[in-house]
Each structure stands twice: as C-alpha cells, then as structure tokens.
Amino acid sequence: MMPAVFLFVLFTTPAYAYLDPGTGSIVAQVIIAAMLGVLFQGKMLWRRLRGFVAAMYHRRKP
C-alpha cells in the first residue's frame, strides 16, 4: 500500500552518476526519506521550541 502512495514521485530521467544504486534502492530511499523528513522536521521544531522556552526561562530569572 505505502509504496503505491509514493510511487507517483518516480519518473524516468537519465542519471549520470557513475554509481548505479539500482531502482529498488531508489524506491526504498524515496519512501524512507519521505517518512524521515517529516520526523526530522518535527525533531527540529521540537529542538527550537525547547531552546525558545529555555531562553524565556533564563530571561525571567533575575
């Protein structure tokens, strides 16, 4: 199911890299990176939020 959702982003363009990772690896990466990208964004947001709260807290302290 999940691969089908992401497969639409696969299109054919020639790749010039001298390394050929193979179609399967690219498909896997497209799917994995889509999921991890969302998680990563959440992680960065959470870090920024924590930093912001910490900064506020420090500012209030005399």
Place this chain on the structure above:
Amino acid sequence: MTPDNASFRDPAGFVFTQDGVVLRQVNLIYSEHYDLLMQSGLYADLVGAGLLIPHREYGTAPSAPAQTYKVIEPDKIPFISYPSEWSSGQLKQAALTTLEVQRRALSFGMSLKDASSFNIQFIGSRAVLIDTLSLERYVEGTPWVAYRQFCEHFLAPLALMSLANSSAAALLGNSIDGIPLTLASRLLPIRSRLRPSLLLHLHFHTLELRKHQNPSASRKTGHVTLTGLRGLIDSLHGAVSRLKFAAADSEWDDYYDRTNYPAAAMEEKASIVRAWVEELKPKIVWDIGSNRGRFSRIAAESGCYVISADSDPAAVDSNYRQCQLRNETNILPVVIDISNPTPAFGWANTERRSFLQRGPADTILALALVHHLVITRGVPFEKIAATLAGSSTSLIVEFPSVEDSQVRQMLSQNTAAVARYSETAFRDGFGRHFRIVREQTISGSHRTLFLMTPVAS
C-alpha cells in the same frame, strides 16, 4: 608518472605518483564541482574539522592534458589500511565521518556521490575522507546516490558485528563492495527488526531491492526533498551511533594482566626497546603481534609512525580506543594476522595491495611473537625470518627460551613442536636472513631481545 591501481572507476579524476609524490588529477568534467567545493567554503569547513584530507594545487604539467583541469597534492597518508583490517570501533568511526561529511556538504549545496569505506583512511585515531573528488553539486530533489553503498559498506557490517556475531567482520574479507544487503538482512537476528532505523535501512531496503531486481530499460530516479535527505542522514547517524560492540571474548585482551613477566623485567624490556628504536630512528615501524599497543607507544616516542598490528579484533579495538582517548596521530591499530595477512584483491588482484606489498617498514617489532608462530601455527623459524627480512631494514625480535614458563606450557600441549623449537633452531633460521647486531637477555626472565639487520640474499 605511475597511475594508482585503485583509482580508475570515477571519471572525475585519478590518483598517480610522480617522482615519489602522490598526486590527484582533477578532470575537466569535474571542474564545476571542484570549484564549488573550494569556493563555497565547504573545503575549509571540512578540512578545519579534520574530516577531509587537505591538499595544495600542484604546479607541474599534468599527465593527460586534454582532460586535465587541475592537479592537486593531498597530504601524505602514512599507511593505507582497508576496512577488513579495522576493528568495529574504527569502522564505526569511519561511518560517522562519512555521514558528518555528507551532513555538512548538504548545508553548502554539495553531496557525496559515493560512500565507499575505502575512501576513508586513518591517520592514527583520526578518520578522514581522502577522495576530494567525491563531493559534487547537490541538485534539489535528487536522492542520495550513495545511500545503498553506505548501507553495504558501513551499516550492514556494523549491524552484523553488533547484533549477530563479532566475527562477522570476516565477511568483509576481500570484498570491495561491502556486504550485500540481501545477505545482511538474512543473517541479522529478528530483534534487529525492532530497531526502526535498521528495519528501514536494511530490511525494507532489501525488500525493495528484491522487488525491483529486473533492470528496466531506463534508469529510474525519484524525488527526495532536502529535508527528507537530512532526515535520512540523521537517521543513519542515529542507527550507527546506537550500535554497541561487546568487548568480544578475546583471547588476548587481558594479556598484560596475566603475562608471565615480573614487573621489573617488563620495565627492562621496555627500556631496551626504547633505546634500540631511538638508535635506529625509523620513520615507519610495524609492531606485529602488538596486542593493545604497549610497545607501539614506546616505539612511537621516538617520533615514528607505528602500524600496530594484531590478529585479535578485541585487542585492536581496545588499542584504538586508547588512541582516541589520547588523540594519538602516530599509532595506527590494524587487525592483521601475520600468519595469514591481507592478500591483494580487487581488479586484476592489483586494485588493493596485500599487507606485505604495503611495506617495507623501516623497523619491525616482533615481541612475544615467534613462539606463537612456531609452536601454535607451525611456521618454521627460517620462514618467519625470510618474510620479515623481505619487509624491513631492521628487526627487533624477542626469543623466549624453552625454560620460559609459557613456552614450556605451550610445548607440553604440542609435543610435535618440541624438536622444532630451540635457541639453536632460532639462531640458525634467523641467521640465514639476518645479521645479529645486538642481543640482550632480560634479567629475571628466560627471554632475549635481538636487534638484527637483513643480509643481502
């Protein structure tokens, strides 16, 4: 001009030797990427962090002018080692270095086009990327072309060593392509699937590779956002960092704690070795059978670079951890079994050199070694001497006599070796290839140290 046998796959350039200097040619086809590397600030950032080998642009006429953009002279690597010669800690460090290079590259608009473990070399404890031409312009939306290679060269072997068996390092053997993901996925225990990062990067990755086994007419590429790529690198970094390696059931790891040497004799041995190395002033020392590197460190005091080789991965890993703690840059621990050293491998058996081809050393240290080779491994003294004489210009070797408690115990378990092991046999075998310059018995022990130089055969 001698082209390097290991540098022919990447059309961006190649390595060659000219008048004894190792140089790298940058081909015109790569000029845009090279300029971006130098001008974007990425080169300075990576070199500043000790992640990339520094280089100077070299003035002389290039070897293939029609394709040449520039010729660069990278800093010299004292000794080239291969992934199968690294302990788990070293392979992990090499993996983290590769990921850190990629992470930084992305913030400068560049990306690694390969992630081969052979592109990482150690200068003592430091892992550095030596292939300057591995970095190319990053095109928004493109996947990381080296993702699969990273998984095969680093993640798969590390996961196997951590979760399956520490001896899985042997699977790297003479491989130039790491460990196939299908094999790794099959060999890893079920619990590896409970780790989300391994489930994705190894098991799911394998599943997709199997599904798309038949190559289609045109190569496919897909869309991966920059954030997706950053997430991917971050996840791989986490996966590698979390892998722990049990101090394997090492035969030798507690060696110094249970040696049959009285402390005073050990001190005397150390001071003799120190004095002889000072006198020899070698640049490169091979300490074969180095265990955790105690005598490598004594030799290194003289300012030489020591290849600290042992057959036991746990001892080598412990040695490497000491190197890291002390930030040492002149001791390179490697897993080498001198009775079966790394062979030459890769294309035409010349792409990667055998251990002995990477010599000769100026001085070889063979301390507390020959009795193991003769009694346990069954190698005659004469054969040991012939090999060492061909690989060094001086040798410091320790001979424990038959009265030595350890030798006595070993001989009692291997009666066939009794006839072969004696001081006469030692002097006779080594005498055929070496001239004895000095010899000194270590007081309070049944062991003698010899300083020898090879005779012309």
